[in-house]
Amino acid sequence: MYEEWLIAIVPNLLVAAFSIEIGYLAWRDSSKPYRRYFAFMIWLISPLALVLLGEKVVDNIDIVIALCILEYVLELALLLLLLKFVTEYTETPGFANRKFMFGLFVLGAISPLLLATNSWHHLFYTKVSLTYHNGFYIFNPTYGTVVALWGIFAIGILAICQFILMASYLHAPKNDKRGFAIVSVALFFITASTIIYWFSSKDNPLLDILALGLFGGVLIVYYGVFWRNILDAPPFTIIQLLENxxxxxxxxxxxxxxxxxxxxxxxxxxxxxxxxxxxxxxxxxxxxxxxxxxxxxxxxxxxxxxxxxxxxxxxxxxxxxxxxITKMREYENALTQVNKKLAILQSVNRHDLRNDIVALGGYLELLGQNGQKGDPRILQAKKVLARMAERIDQLKDQQGDVPIEKIWVEAQKAAWNALNQLDVSKLNINVQLEGLEVPSEQLLERIFYNLAENSVRHGKVLTRISLTYRRENDRCVITYEDDGKGIPTEKKELVFEKGYGDNTGMGLYLTREIARNTGMTIIENGTAGARFELTIPAGRWRDSGPAPVKK
Structure with missing residues (x-):
């Protein structure tokens, strides 16, 4: 007899005790909503276990029916809290809002309400009785047709929760599957015991399948909370990532x-x-x-x-x-408008400059006709006008739609074109760029011109200019050298600054900017005289023959 009482009572008492402790552990840090729902849900299991125990030891049929009504009310609250816990724990957005939960409450409340008024209509129980067995009582109801509503309601919510947990488990990272698995196993244990309870004969009060199912589920959750800390580190799901x-x-x-x-x-x-x-x-x-x-x-x-x-x-x-991409489209439209305005302004300025060059050329011709035809100053002025006209033509070419990078030119030719625009007749020129081809003739030629013009302007003892190249792995390095006075170490970077120098301060600044805009770099590292190294990255140069290799 004593052993039978232990078998019948101990599981319910253990469930009640464990539920109170686990709920307290969850409530200690209830800053997260899912912990609050979990705590209330676990706490409800404790009175439910005691109610199930009371149904076995009470011999008054009216009190047993009252306990059954309380059982259904507790189970309704437990199911609703379970759904909220699962949706919060898995970060599943959307459907478990107040309106949806209120609808579920109304639907679930029909069953305990019908049970409470069963004596009027007998739709829930058509007949009830108590049977005494080994010191306990067995409640033997004959269910009516509306009981199926409660079964569909309860199993439906349990299935929804199980589906959410399994879906989250499948999409969760490997290290975060643990929490979903533990909660899912506990829920499966309770669901299975509920289904078995519904279809069992219920002729042995010592075998309370529902209480045992709750006990097993609580033990699994207890393991998860104590040993796996599932409430301290909730899984980080794909849905949670997408929501942010x-x-x-x-x-x-x-x-x-x-x-x-x-x-x-x-x-x-x-x-x-x-x-x-x-x-x-x-x-x-x-x-x-x-x-x-x-x-x-x-x-x-x-x-x-x-x-x-x-x-x-x-x-x-x-x-x-x-x-x-609204902002990007706005920026693109604004840039298009700016480019149109610049193109118009460039066309106007180019037209005006061309007219001024023609007029100035006419004046120089008149000076030549007045007996000054052989004046070297007039000849030099004509050369300057020719360079200006060429620059204007280059601006016109660059205004077209064809990308300059697609035009491959000989570096040797670009170097001589630049040098021929300056008075280098008294200098020893050494250009060894045969076979090297670089995109954008105008830009490369402009770099060579700026470097040579800087040498001619500042190299008072200048006698030599040299242009060579070498290959360094997949890069090409063009070296420009002269034997002028050179650049002091402390000024090797300053010469590339805008406005630095005793002329316009733009030549070497523009040289570096042109190089940057075409993916190249330029440095000055000369010791005796100026020495500039122009490095061209892979894909922006080619050679038709074997290029010199760095020794």
Whole structure:
């Protein structure tokens, strides 16, 4: 007899005790919503276990029915708290809001209400009785038709929770699957015991299947809380990651319906009246395209990337990622307008400068006709005018749509074109760039011109200019050298600063800027005389013959 009492009572008492302790552990740090729901849910298991125990030891049928009503009320609250805990714990957005939960409460409350008024209609129990067995009482009801409503309600919520947990487990990172697995196993244990309880004969009060199921579930959760800290480190799910992504993310199922959308997508696609924009018309054959959406009277531009989700050869849906490119389009339009204005201004200035050059050339011709034809100063002035005219023509060429980088030119030719624009007749010129080709003739020629012009202007004892190149791995290094007075060590970087120097202060500054804009670098590292090294990266140079290799 004593052993039978232990078998019948101890599981319920242990469930009650463990539930109180686990609920307290969860409540100690209740800053997170899922911990609060978990604590209340576990605490409700304690009185439920005691109620189930009371149903076995009370011999008054009216009190037993009252305990059954309390049992259903506790189970209703427990199911609702379980659903809120699972949705909060898995960071599952959306459906478990107040309106939905209130609807579930109303639906679930029908059963205890029918039980409380059963004596009027006998729809819940058609007949009840108590049977005494080994010191305990067995409640033997004959269920009515409406009891199935409670079974569908309870099993439905348990199945929804199990589905959410399993889906989160499948999508969670490997190290974060632990929490989902423990909660899912506990829930499965309780669900299985509930189903077995419903279909068992209930003829032995020592075998309380529902109490044993609760006891097993609580033990599993107890293990998870104490030994695996599942409440301290909730799993970080894919859904949680997507909810915090800046871009809108939408999952369209195989029937064209929205299966999931994150917070950013909801903000993009729903207007102030709560109407969703016609996403069904967005599908395209290409994986990436752009859309113009009008929301609240304002146009916005979006880049849409579509990826088909595949699962074992099937296509369960499509993922759309929406990125806001409105600002980028505004910047592009503003840049286009600025470029148009600059092009117009350049055309006007080029036209005016060409007219001024023609006029100045006419004056020089008149001076030559007045007996000063052989004056070297007039000849030098004509050369300057010719260079100016050439620069204007180059500006006209660069205004076209053809990218300069696509034009490959001989570095040797570019160097001589630059040198011939200066008075270098008294200098020893050594150009060894044969075979080397570099994109953008005008830019490279301009670099050579600026370097040579700097040498001629500042090299008072200048007698030699040298241009050579070598290959360093996949890069090319062009070396420009002269034997002028050189650049002091403390000024080797300053000479590239804008405004530095005793002339315009722009020559070497523009040289470095031109180099940067075409992916090149330039430094000065001379010891006797000036020495500039222009480094050209891979893909921006080529040679038609074997180039010198660095020794």
């Amino acid at each position: 992504v800046y871009d809108g993310t939408v999952l369209i199922d195989e029937n064209g319906r929205v299966a999931y959308w994150n917070a950013a997508a909801r903000k993009i696609l729903v207007d102030d009246q709560g109407t969703m924009l016609p996403i069904g018309t967005w599908f395209r054959d290409q994986p990436e395209y752009e859309l113009i959406l009008t929301k609240d009277g304002k146009e916005t531009f979006w880049s849409v990337k579509a990826s088909v989700v595949t699962d074992v050869g099937k296509s369960p849906g499509t993922v759309l990622v929406l990125s806001d």
